[in-house]
Amino acid sequence: MQVLNVVGAGRVGRSLARLWHQAGAVRLGGVCTRRTDSAADAVAFIGAGQALALDAMPPAALWLLAVPDSELAAVAETLAGRIDRGTVFHASGALTAAVLAPLAARGLATASAHPALSFAEPARAVREFAGTPVALEGDAAACQTLSALFAAIGGAPFPLAAAAKPGYHAACAIASNYAVVLADLALRTAQRAGLDAATARAVLAPLAGQSLANAFTLGPAAALTGPVARGDAATVALHLAGLDQVPADADAYRALGRLALQLAAPGLEPARIAAVHEALAR
Ligand SMILES: NC(=O)c1ccc[n+]([C@@H]2O[C@H](COP(=O)([O-])OP(=O)(O)OC[C@H]3O[C@@H](n4cnc5c(N)ncnc54)[C@H](OP(=O)(O)O)[C@@H]3O)[C@@H](O)[C@H]2O)c1
Structure with a gap:
């Protein structure tokens, strides 16, 4: 069985390592983090592997670099001075395999593999991983290896061109992070209007969930309802009159x-489009 070394065992590193260990897809080798206590904690979570410093890691066919994006280049540089075979991959959504260039120059197969899932809570990410799309980008041999590895834990790998990664990651951030920001904006607006927090959540959660589900099943244009979709400029003006107490919220609404x-x-008729446009500009 192939040995997997993990460098960076925070939310993503420990979750993926546990999934591959549980599936019997790899044999865990070393687990390296910045702090020794977090490496020991990760080993306990994974249920396998050994907490080690980078220069003490055993030989391995697979290296997962799940460090923060800002650390990837430095870790790749250090590792390139130590290893000359195997497949090295990172999990960044924004960066490409190019950040692993020092390793590719040594003859290693390099790739990026971005699972489109929030790993905020590792135990939950492990439970919910099955079916997660995984964007693979890098050299062909590495992508082939990783395609099989992610499929073994129920992932859904798909190829992504290097040039598409920034736009792809922006789309993921909008769908995931900015949907959260919209929920916050809606909750704060309801609470400013006098609803208590529990009532605001009870009213808005199903509404937000249904609308988002409709956007992806019916398509955004068909899913859009409300004053703008009806060309109702007077209601848009009424909303803005209330929101103007918080200029940043009013700007977001506009x-x-x-x-x-x-x-x-x-x-919509042109006159209604013009009226809504004017209400939004005020
Ligand atoms: N979080 C997500 O939902 C998510 C989803 C998809 C992809 N990703 C990508 O996955 C990667 C890891 O993200 P994450 O959220 O798992 O980060 P994280 O929870 O902050 O974990 C980072 C890990 O890297 C270790 N580390 C930092 N610098 C290091 C270094 N120089 N050498 C060795 N280990 C180092 C940290 O050690 P300590 O524990 O000692 O600090 C920690 O174990 C990033 O590329 C990110 O873009 C994240």
Whole structure:
């Protein structure tokens, strides 16, 4: 069985290592982090492997570098002075395999493999990993190896061109992070209007969940409802009059309103489009 060394065993490193260990897909070798206590903690979570410093890691066919993006280049440089065979991959959504260039120059197969999942809570990420799309980018041999490795834990690998990674990652951030920011904006707006926190959550959670599900099943234009979709400029002005107490929130409403208007425009009369446009500009 192939040995996997893990450099960086925070949320992503420990979750993937545990999944591969549990699936019997690899034999865990060394686990290296910045602090020795976190490496020991990761080994306990994974249920295998040995907490080691980078220069004490055993030989391995597979190296997962799950360190923060800002650390990848330095770790790749250090590792390139030590190893000359195997497959090395990182999990960044934004960076490409090019950040592993010093290792590729030594003849190693290099790739990036980005699982489109939030690993905020590792135990939960392990439970919910099955079905997660994994964007693979890098050299062909590494992508082939990783495709089999991720498939072994129920991932859904797909190829992604290096040039597409920044845009792909921006899309993931909008869908994941900015959906959270929208939930916060909606909750704060409801609470400013006088709803208590529990009521605000009870009203808005199903509404947000249904709308997002509709956007992905029916398509965004068909899923869009509400004042902008109806061309109702008076209601848009009423909303903004309340939101103006918090200028940043009003600016966000205006920017999102303009995007909503673009989506709704094909179904609206020109006079209504102009009226909503004007209400959003005030
Ligand atoms: N979080 C997500 O949901 C998610 C999803 C997909 C992809 N990713 C990507 O996965 C990668 C890791 O993210 P993460 O969220 O797992 O980060 P994290 O939870 O902050 O964990 C980072 C790990 O790297 C270790 N580390 C930092 N610098 C190091 C160095 N120079 N040498 C060795 N180990 C070092 C840290 O050690 P200590 O524990 O001692 O600090 C920690 O174990 C990133 O490329 C990220 O973009 C993250």
